[in-house]
Amino acid sequence: MSESSKSKLSLKLNPSPTLQCKNLHEYLKSRTPQFLETLYNYPTICLAVYRELPELARHFVIRLLFVEQPVPQAVVASWVSQTHAKEQSKACEALSELSVWQEAPIPGGLPGWMLAQSFKKNLKVALLGGGRPWSMSSSLEPDGKARDIAFLDAYALERWECVLHYMVGSAQTEGISADAVRILLHAGLMTRDAEDGSAVITKAGFQFLLLSTAKQVWLFLQHYLHTAEKRSLSAAECLAFLYQLSFSTLGKDYSTEGMSNNMLVFLQHLREFGLVYQRKRKAGRFYPTRLALNITCVSDAAGPGPLLSAGQARGHLVLETNYRVYAYTHSSLQVALLGLFTELLYRFPNLVVGVLTRESVRQALRGGITADQIIHYLEQHSHPQMLKSESGGIRATSVLPPTVVDQIRLWEAERNRFTYTEGVVYNQFLSQADFTALRDYARAAGVLTWQSERTRTALVTRAGHDDVKRFWKRYNKT
Structure with a gap:
C-alpha cells in the first residue's frame, strides 16, 4: 500500500490593530457599575452623560426626572410609535449600559424603569441649579498679567506638541515629563527597545499621530485615568474636574481656592499636558486652554483642532x-x-x-x-x-x-489580496487513487482548503487534520 508524507504549513495573518478612541459613552460603558455610581455624585458628569445620550434617551430621562416611583416599561414603550422601535431599543440599551436607569418592580409584578437616585439628584442640580458651588467658581480679583486667547492657544500647542515630538523621535523633546512618558508606555503608544531601553513608537502610536488633536488628548486622558489610582488620585474626581473644565469659558481665569490637595496635583499634571495654563504653581488662578474645552469633541465628524503653529495656515x-x-x-x-x-x-x-x-x-x-x-x-x-x-x-x-x-x-x-489559512499539507502520494480517496474524504468532511491533481497535493484545515489523519491510517490498513 502507498504511504503519504505530511508536511505542516502554518501561515498566520497578524492584522494591524486598529486604535480605538472611545467617546464618553463607550468609556463609561467599559467601567464597573460601582464606578458609575461614584461618578454620578458629580453634577458635571451627569450633565455630560445626559448630553452624550441619544436624542430619544434624553427624552426618556426628562420625562422620568421628576417621577418618584417606577414607571411600567410598557408605558415607556407606548411613548414611541412602532415605526421607531429600533431607535427606542437603542435608547433603552444606552440607558441600561450607563446605569442611568434601573429595573424596578411595580406592585402586581409588572417590570418598570426608574432613574438611578444619584443620577436623578445631581442632574437636577446641573439643570436647575443648587448644590455645592464648583471649587473653581470662587470670585477673583482682576489679573494684572491676564493672558489672552492667542497666548493660551500658543501655550497649549507648545505643551501638547512636546508629547508628539517625543513620539516621533524629534530633537524638540525638552520639557516632557516622566509622567507623560509613563502614560505613553501604558497606552501601548510607545514601548521600550529591547537593546538600549529607549522608548520607541509602536503601530498604535503611528495611528495615534494621525488622529485629530481632540481625539489625541481624550485618548491620552483615558489612559491617565486608568492609572490615576497609582498616583493616589480618584479617577471619578479627576473625570468630574475635566468636565468642569470643558464647561468653562476660554480666556477666563478660575480660582484654585477650595480645591483638595489631590486636585491641585491633578491640576499640575494638566498644566504639563497643556490643558490649563498657570503662571506658577502657587498662583491662586489658572486658565483652561482650548484642549480642555475640546475633550468632548471626539466624534468621527470632528475636524482638526484649532491649535496651529504660528504662521501656519489652517490647511497647509x-x-x-x-x-x-x-x-x-x-x-x-x-x-x-x-x-x-x-x-x-x-x-x-x-x-x-x-x-x-x-x-x-x-x-x-x-x-x-x-x-x-x-x-x-x-x-x-x-x-x-x-x-x-x-x-x-x-x-x-x-x-x-x-x-x-x-x-x-x-x-x-x-x-490584502491573499487570504492566509493555517493548515496541513498532504503530498507525495504513491498513486492517484490514494490521493483521490483522501481528497474526497476531506472534501466531504468540509475541511479541504485547496487541492491539485497534477501535483497530488491537498491542504486541509488545522481543525480537520486529526480526523483526516485517522482516516488515512484506516485506509492504509485495508
Missing part, C-alpha cells in the same frame, strides 16, 4: 496628480508626520516637498496606518487652494485628486 498641504505633496509649514512635527507615509525630497524654511510612492505608503501600512487614515489626514490638512481646483465638471467627493486616492487604496489592497 497641496497634493498634485503626480503624487507630489507640498507642505507649507515650518513645524518639524508636521514634517515628521508627513514623513510617515511620503518620501521627502526637499526642505526649505517654510516648504517641504515629498512624493507618495508605493514603497513609502507600504511602509506606513506595515507600521499600522491604514489607507483611510492617510487619505483623511491629507483631506483634513488640505490647503484652501485645493478647494478651488478644477474638476472638469465632475462632482468630486473629496478635495484630493481621485487618481491619487484610488492608488493609495490599491496599494493597500495589494497587501
